[in-house]
Amino acid sequence: MRTITLELLRHGPPNNQLLSPLTPYLALCGNHSPVTVNVPFEHNQFLHRLSALSYKHGESPRNFYIHDTAQVLGELLSEIPGLTAELNRHEGSGERLTHLRLIISSSELALLPFELSMSPNGFPGAGQHMLLQSQTPICVTREVRRVPELPLDWPTKPRILLIAASPPGFEPVPLQSHLLALRKAIDPWISLKDTSEKINDHLIVIPEATDLAIETACAENDFTHIHILAHGVEYQTDYDVRFGLALHNTRNPDDRASIVDGARLSTILRATRQPEINDLARPAVVTLASCNSGNQGSVAGAGASIAHALHDAGVPIVVASQFPLSFEGSVRMVEVLYNGLLWGEDPRMLLSDLRRRLHSQFPQNHDWAGVTAYAALPQDIEKELLKMKLLQSNRSINVALSMADKVTFKFYDSIAKSTKSNRDRIETTDRDTEEAQRRIEFAKKKLNSLLLQPDANKAEIYGHLASTEKRQAEIMQEESDKSVKLLQRAGEYYWEAFQSDRANNWGVVQYLSLLVVLSRLFNGAAILDERQKKFQSELWILAHAISLRDLQSRQKESRSWAIGNLVELHLLATIMDDWPGKPPQSESDTKAREFAAQLLETEGEASFMVYSTQRQMARYVDWYPRFSNLDSVQGLASALVEELPSTWDDSNK
Numbered sequence: 159m160r161t162i163t164l165e166l167l168r169h170g171p172p173n174n175q176l177l178s179p180l181t182p183y184l185a186l187c188g189n190h191s192p193v194t195v196n197v198p199f200e201h202n203q204f205l206h207r208l209s210a211l212s213y214k215h216g217e218s219p220r221n222f223y224i225h226d227t228a229q230v231l232g233e234l235l236s237e238i239p240g241l242t243a244e245l246n247r248h249e250g251s252g253e254r255l256t257h258l259r260l261i262i263s264s265s266e267l268a269l270l271p272f273e274l275s276m277s278p279n280g281f282p283g284a285g286q287h288m289l290l291q292s293q294t295p296i297c298v299t300r301e302v303r304r305v306p307e308l309p310l311d312w313p314t315k316p317r318i319l320l321i322a323a324s325p326p327g328f329e330p331v332p333l334q335s336h337l338l339a340l341r342k343a344i345d346p347w348i349s350l351k352d353t354s355e356k357i358n359d360h361l362i363v364i365p366e367a368t369d370l371a372i373e374t375a376c377a378e379n380d381f382t383h384i385h386i387l388a389h390g391v392e393y394q395t396d397y398d399v400r401f402g403l404a405l406h407n408t409r410n411p412d413d414r415a416s417i418v419d420g421a422r423l424s425t426i427l428r429a430t431r432q433p434e435i436n437d438l439a440r441p442a443v444v445t446l447a448s449c450n451s452g453n454q455g456s457v458a459g460a461g462a463s464i465a466h467a468l469h470d471a472g473v474p475i476v477v478a479s480q481f482p483l484s485f486e487g488s489v490r491m492v493e494v495l496y497n498g499l500l501w502g503e504d505p506r507m508l509l510s511d512l513r514r515r516l517h518s519q520f521p522q523n524h525d526w527a528g529v530t531a532y533a534a535l536p537q538d539i540e541k542e543l544l545k546m547k548l549l550q551s552n553r554s555i556n557v558a559l560s561m562a563d564k565v566t567f568k569f570y571d572s573i574a575k576s577t578k579s580n581r582d583r584i585e586t587t588d589r590d591t592e593e594a595q596r597r598i599e600f601a602k603k604k605l606n607s608l609l610l611q612p613d614a615n616k617a618e619i620y621g622h623l624a625s626t627e628k629r630q631a632e633i634m635q636e637e638s639d640k641s642v643k644l645l646q647r648a649g650e651y652y653w654e655a656f657q658s659d660r661a662n663n664w665g666v667v668q669y670l671s672l673l674v675v676l677s678r679l680f681n682g683a684a685i686l687d688e689r690q691k692k693f694q695s696e697l698w699i700l701a702h703a704i705s706l707r708d709l710q711s712r713q714k715e716s717r718s719w720a721i722g723n724l725v726e727l728h729l730l731a732t733i734m735d736d737w738p739g740k741p742p743q744s745e746s747d748t749k750a751r752e753f754a755a756q757l758l759e760t761e762g763e764a765s766f767m768v769y770s771t772q773r774q775m776a777r778y779v780d781w782y783p784r785f786s787n788l789d790s791v792q793g794l795a796s797a798l799v800e801e802l803p804s805t806w807d808d809s810n811k
Contacts, residue, residue: 190240420467502546
């Protein structure tokens with residue numbers, strides 16, 4: 159993503175300066191020469207504009223000031239030649255989005271809704287709102303100069319805190335809608351059988367939030383994302399007008415609201431961690447579904463908007479609204495942001511998407527112009543996001559495959575009848591089957607999208623795609639034609655996984671397994687060509703050699719997977735066509751049992767590797783023989799299922 163940095167500076171402290179056409183500001187854009195610009199507003203004149211944009215003067219004045227303010231701010235930006243040059247240099251480069259970093263520390267400039275700006279002549283999409291035009295899509299984020307690039311390790315295991323408050327005297331907030339949106343956002347990582355305790359690993363809710371309850375939660379938990387749903391309140395200090403959040407009163411919840419300003423909220427959210435007391439809580443993202451949470455208020459005294467204060471206190475990304483925010487707009491806000499953030503989508507892309515959706519779906523409001531984001535992103539943000547995308551995809555796949563296991567376990571009589579098996583049959587419904595299918599399809603879409611990333615670990619992605627195709631074939635095993643086609647595609651993915659990483663012996667073993675099974679179909683379908691059939695013995699020798707090499711690995715996990723591979727390789731050798739040097743059947747039978755015993759001794763009954771190997775052996779007994787001639791191997795496969803008792807389940811992860 160192309161990034162353009164624009165900084166507006168003036169002499170003096172950040173506060174105690176009014177807007178005036180007489181005040182010169184220094185505009186710095188990239189490596190272009192600095193220029194002096196002036197804001198064409200008197201302070202009181204602009205406050206009147208803001209009150210109209212805050213829905214205080216009726217529909218007609220609001221519509222007028224939306225257009226007029228957008229026009230004036232666009233003309234202000236057009237006075238910066240470096241910005242015009244940078245935007246046009248980017249035009250037509252093929253990038254999906256341009257990120258405009260707006261660095262401002264002066265309080266009076268923070269009042270200006272640059273997000274509302276119209277594209278002036280010379281800018282892409284001239285005559286349209288700058289952040290809505292499609293010629294060169296732009297996302298604007300704000301930063302505080304004295305908070306440069308904050309160190310940010312993008313959270314790979316998100317945990318959300320939902321804070322909601324509607325104290326006496328205030329209209330109830332749409333908590334249920336926000337909670338439902340967040341619950342849907344975490345759904346890919348939640349199994350149907352997960353308890354509330356498991357869900358709390360992803361999402362915690364404080365429904366009638368007080369300052370003490372929030373501080374306690376932040377001190378005792380490691381939240382990566384905090385979403386605040388509360389009313390923004392304008393209040394008067396000794397000399398200033400500020401905006402705060404209306405929370406419930408700690409001492410008497412039935413009493414009037416407790417108004418918390420940005421500075422105090424920042425100390426609450428960045429509470430001292432308990433019980434270590436050697437660090438501060440630090441969420442990576444705070445979203446505020448609150449009216450005027452991005453509104454600066456008075457500029458005379460020290461202080462800032464809630465969003466500005468949180469960012470200044472060290473929160474890397476803060477999303478708020480500088481105008482009143484409608485209930486329906488707030489719901490869309492949480493849906494768009496969290497459905498993307500939890501998957502590792504670029505927050506700048508999400509902000510652009512959110513703004514466009516608000517504009518198109520809620521034309522009666524200007525919520526789209528109110529969205530204000532403070533962001534300090536690391537230079538390698540794309541790399542961090544790619545890592546998170548893969549991790550989150552893997553986690554969602556594990557949930558989907560776990561659900562598929564429970565649905566398909568009913569097909570495996572060999573495991574259920576095993577005298578050494580500690581696993582019970584679980585009754586599943588058609589809804590469970592449909593849900594497992596839905597999860598798998600969703601996981602496949604996410605994985606395929608990752609293949610388009612230039613730095614993606616394609617071997618790992620292809621391996622997961624192969625597993626999901628095979629599990630889907632397993633679910634549909636009673637429809638043999640569909641199941642076979644899915645197995646064929648799984649084999650193609652296993653081969654791609656091996657091609658992407660030649661040290662990936664697991665991929666080549668699974669590819670060989672499906673080659674052997676699909677070459678022995680009852681209906682004689684031309685699934686494999688003759689070259690592939692002759693290729694089987696060469697693959698066996700290759701996979702066997704790699705697995706023997708991995709037995710000498712220093713990593714216990716590599717050794718264990720190698721043992722599991724050798725169990726299956728010797729099983730396959732008993733049904734494959736002869737080739738020079740092929741082990742005798744009695745030797746393969748003995749070796750398969752010996753490696754199974756070694757795997758059980760090394761890993762134990764509760765390990766996933768033992769479970770996975772037992773489940774794979776059961777496929778040769780209960781699934782593959784439905785459409786493939788595997789009579790000669792069923793006896794050995796049944797014995798291996800018996801000799802690999804598994805007590806593994808999701809709780810062992």
